[in-house]
Amino acid sequence: MVLKRVGIVGIGYEGFRPSLPDISTREMMFMAASRAYEMASVDPRKDVDTFICCTEDFWEGWSITDEMVPDQIGAAQRPLCTVTSDSINGIANAFMHIQSGLSDVVVVEAHSKVADVVTKEDVENLGLEPLYLRTAGVDVDMLAALEMDYFMRAASVSRANLDELIVLEKRNGLKNQRASYGMVLSREDIDSSESLVEPLKKYDRAEYAEGSVVAVIASEDWIKKRKLDAIYIEGVGWSSTLPWYDGGMVEKAEYVERAFKMARKVAGKSYTAKSFDRVEVDDTYSYKAFQHLFALGLSKEDVVEGVKSGQFNKGGGSMGAGNMIEANGLYRVLEAYTSLENEGGQALVVSWRGQPTATGGVLILSG
Amino acid sequence: MSVRIKDYPGREVAIEELKERYVAKEYKAVLRYAWSSGVAIGSFLDGLKRGIILGRRCNKCRRILVPPRMYCEQCFRKTDSWVRVKDTGEVKTFSISYVNVDASRRREPIIVAVVELDGASKDVGILHILGEVKPEKVRIGMHVKAVWKKEEERKGAITDILYFKPR
Ligand SMILES: [Zn+2]
Numbered sequence: 436m437v438l439k440r441v442g443i444v445g446i447g448y449e450g451f452r453p454s455l456p457d458i459s460t461r462e463m464m465f466m467a468a469s470r471a472y473e474m475a476s477v478d479p480r481k482d483v484d485t486f487i488c489c490t491e492d493f494w495e496g497w498s499i500t501d502e503m504v505p506d507q508i509g510a511a512q513r514p515l516c517t518v519t520s521d522s523i524n525g526i527a528n529a530f531m532h533i534q535s536g537l538s539d540v541v542v543v544e545a546h547s548k549v550a551d552v553v554t555k556e557d558v559e560n561l562g563l564e565p566l567y568l569r570t571a572g573v574d575v576d577m578l579a580a581l582e583m584d585y586f587m588r589a590a591s592v593s594r595a596n597l598d599e600l601i602v603l604e605k606r607n608g609l610k611n612q613r614a615s616y617g618m619v620l621s622r623e624d625i626d627s628s629e630s631l632v633e634p635l636k637k638y639d640r641a642e643y644a645e646g647s648v649v650a651v652i653a654s655e656d657w658i659k660k661r662k663l664d665a666i667y668i669e670g671v672g673w674s675s676t677l678p679w680y681d682g683g684m685v686e687k688a689e690y691v692e693r694a695f696k697m698a699r700k701v702a703g704k705s706y707t708a709k710s711f712d713r714v715e716v717d718d719t720y721s722y723k724a725f726q727h728l729f730a731l732g733l734s735k736e737d738v739v740e741g742v743k744s745g746q747f748n749k750g751g752g753s754m755g756a757g758n759m760i761e762a763n764g765l766y767r768v769l770e771a772y773t774s775l776e777n778e779g780g781q782a783l784v785v786s787w788r789g790q791p792t793a794t795g796g797v798l799i800l801s802g
Numbered sequence: 803m804s805v806r807i808k809d810y811p812g813r814e815v816a817i818e819e820l821k822e823r824y825v826a827k828e829y830k831a832v833l834r835y836a837w838s839s840g841v842a843i844g845s846f847l848d849g850l851k852r853g854i855i856l857g858r859r860c861n862k863c864r865r866i867l868v869p870p871r872m873y874c875e876q877c878f879r880k881t882d883s884w885v886r887v888k889d890t891g892e893v894k895t896f897s898i899s900y901v902n903v904d905a906s907r908r909r910e911p912i913i914v915a916v917v918e919l920d921g922a923s924k925d926v927g928i929l930h931i932l933g934e935v936k937p938e939k940v941r942i943g944m945h946v947k948a949v950w951k952k953e954e955e956r957k958g959a960i961t962d963i964l965y966f967k968p969r
Contacts, residue, residue, distance in 0.1 A: 459840025465873045472878075480878050496835035506875035553834040561831055570827045 438534045440655035442665030443800075445475025446765075446772050450646030451613045451756055454550035460495070460647075461507040464546055467647035468508040475651035476663065477540065479509025483651075484538035486510040488517045489525040489545035489761040493558045496551065508544050508649065521545075522648070523764035523786040523796030527671045529652045539657040546647035547759035555643070562791050568680075575790035576640070580632035582679055583639070583722040589686040590725065594634070596735055597721045598622045601638050601754060603742040604718060608755020611770075616642055617755045639721040644757025648765035666775050669704070670799035672697025678793040688723070691730035691785055694797040702799050708733050712780030714741065715767035717787040717795070718752040727785050727795070749774065760789070764796060775802030842870040845884070851958040853950055857885045857922055865923040887921030889948035890969060894918045894927045898937045911937055917946060917966055933965030945969050 447470025449463050458466075472479055479486075488504040497503060501517035504510070518525045522545035529541035552558055556574055563569040563578070586592065601620065608617025620638065628637040658665045674693035677683035699706050708714065708731035718724035728738045728747070741747035750756065750770045759766050764786035771782035784798040820826050839847060842858065846869050849856040857866045858881035860874035866885050867874070874881050896915035900908050913935070916927040932940060933949060946966035956962040 456838050457841070459838050459843060462840045462842065462872050469878075478878070480876075493833070496833065496837065506871075507873060509875075509878040511875040548838070551835055551837050553836050554832050557831045557833055565829060566827055570829055 439536075440667055441530050441533045441652060442655060442658050442667040443650050443768070443772060444653050444658055444661075444663050444665045445471045445473075445477070445651040446648065446769050447471030447474060448613070448646055448648045448766075448769060451644055451759075451766075452615050452646070453642065453644055453757065455548070455645045456550070460546065460548040460551070461503075463548065463645070464504070464544060464647045464649070465507040467546070467649045468542070468544065471542070471649040471651050472509070475653075476661065477651055479542065480513075483509065483513070483540045483542050485529075485532050486513060486515040486542045487525045487528050487532075487544070488515065489520060489522045489543070489765075490517050491519050491761060493561060494547070494549065494552060494760055504544070508542060510542070520794070521761055521764040521786045521788045521796060522768075523671070523784065523798055524673055526650065526652065526668070526764070526768065526798060527673055527796060530668055530671050533652065533654045540651065540653045542649060542651055543765065544647065544649045545762040545765045547643070547645050547762045549643045549758075549760055550645055559790065564791075568791075576635060577632050578680065579640070579720050579790050580635040582685060583720065584634055585679065585685050586722050586726055587634070590729060590735075592722065592725050592735055595622070596725070596739065597639065598625050599739050600718070600724060600742055601625060601721050603739070604748055604751050604754035605638075606751075607742070607745075607749055608751025611750040611755055614751045614756040615644055616757050617751055635720070641719045641753035641758040644759050646759050646762060646766070648762050648769055650765060650768060664776075666772050667801050668798060669781075669801050670698035670700070670702030671797070672699075672701065673794075673796040675792070675794040678791060680791075683793055685726075687729040688726045688787070688793070688795060689730065690793050690795040691727045691787070691797065694795050695731055695785075698797040698799050706783075706799065707731075708737075708783065710781065711783040712746070712778065713749065713771055713774045713782040714747045714785070715771050715782065716747055716752070716785040717763065717767075718748060718754055719758045719763065719787065719789060721754070723787060724748070724752070727787065731783075731785070758789075763787075764798075768798065768800070771800055775800060778802070840872070842872045846870050847958040847960075849886075850960065850962040851956045853953065853956070853962075855887050855889055855919060855948075857887050857926075859883050859885050865926065866921065868919055868922040868926055868928060885921065887919045889919070889950075889963070891917040891919040891922075891927070891946060891966070893932070893940065893942055893944045893946060894925075895942065896932065896940050898940070913937055913940055915940070915946075915966065930960070930963060931965045932967070934967035939968075
């Protein structure tokens with residue numbers, strides 16, 4: 436049996452600002468969805484078979500949020516499920532909805548309204564092991580600092596390597612009209628910036644941003660019937676592995692290595708990280724970008740060179756556009772989509788669910 | 803329990819016993835949020851402060867939505883205009899509750915109702931409480947009117963309406 440090819444026919448967004456106090460979560464989602472549907476020429480009330488929304492109740496501050504998401508994306512009284520994870524997992528679910536024959540058209544939404552969360556640290560800390568980590572007073576930044584220190588020694592990555600990446604990404608962010616945190620930054624600025632937890636500095640961690648991204652995903656048959664252009668999903672993979680503090684790998688992100696392997700298997704091709712014109716990779720912490728790219732088989736020279744040449748995080752990544760929690764994956768897809776639509780080629784998207792997880796997803800896209 | 807099983811073997815461990823006899827850790831997350839009310843609900847709450855109830859009209863399905871929304875979920879389009887509806891209406895459904903929000907018991911019940919406001923569309927109603935009425939007298943279809951807080955006490959909250967009373 437030949438499985439159906441799956442493509443993205445429309446993508447829309449709203450926000451990408453540090454804070455959006457003038458609109459509600461629902462109004463933000465409605466605008467992102469409206470733009471995606473216009474681009475894909477679909478009527479969500481008629482043309483969409485299933486809807487997927489990536490939300491986490493603790494970030495929403497609302498129990499059973501899945502009951503509150505259909506109306507604003509056109510899914511009232513239509514089949515909808517939520518995926519409590521990064522949006523690459525949402526896309527993986529959409530991919531399976533289509534390949535299994537359940538749907539021809541699937542909508543995936545993810546968002547961040549994180550400025551509404553007053554006690555962000557408490558939400559993050561709920562992800563920590565409750566007996567020996569959380570009650571010991573460890574928080575996610577401490578965990579990141581410990582991992583960063585361990586990683587830099589294990590993988591021979593220097594402070595200068597990290598600085599170079601941050602400076603380049605922040606500058607890339609300035610060239611990206613939708614990125615809120617782009618800036619001209621020097622190594623001295625990083626050096627003199629506030630230390631969060633040694634060795635983690637303020638600029639090592641992406642700042643939070645708010646926004647919603649909606650993608651319309653469809654089977655190739657449907658796309659051809661409608662005579663639409665699409666960016667095709669060649670492969671998708673995801674993985675959760677043992678976190679480094681429980682004895683997992685630190686010198687590279689094992690979950691990315693496994694997810695990339697799975698995505699290549701789905702694609703049926705032996706890609707390497709260098710096969711791609713564009714790589715959008717999680718950089719919510721500076722050292723994590725290196726750790727994720729090392730998992731794809733790259734060296735630290737490759738990493739800095741890739742950022743410099745525009746192969747990696749050309750739009751500034753999360754350093755430039757901000758950390759949008761569950762929407763991080765879809766934000767990276769949006770960046771890749773824009774590039775493929777204009778320039779063609781192939782793109783790789785690498786996402787991570789954030790501390791304290793060792794969960795990530797990989798997507799292979801072709802224009 | 804069933805016909806054959808009259809009791810489970812063993813006994814439950816009480817919380818106090820757990821703390822005394824076993825290793826237990828307590829942790830309390832402080833989860834606080836400040837939700838952006840947005841254009842629709844923000845205007846609705848602002849209206850309540852001024853003693854008026856606002857809805858939004860969808861020109862396509864011709865419904866008037868209260869509380870208002872900037873989009874119509876049936877037509878999936880932006881709603882078109884603001885509409886002021888009356889503070890009178892009809893009880894669509896109700897419940898007589900003897901428990902508080904924290905599940906503690908109440909001696910005097912609270913009557914929770916969905917009120918279809920005059921001027922809003924059929925089957926569009928707001929959730930509120932009824933007052934100045936005995937529980938046994940409440941009926942579906944009963945005509946009610948909002949009892950407002952004094953103007954200087956209103957804060958732009960749904961509780962600016964104290965309750966709905968029979969009219
Ligand atoms: Zn309508």
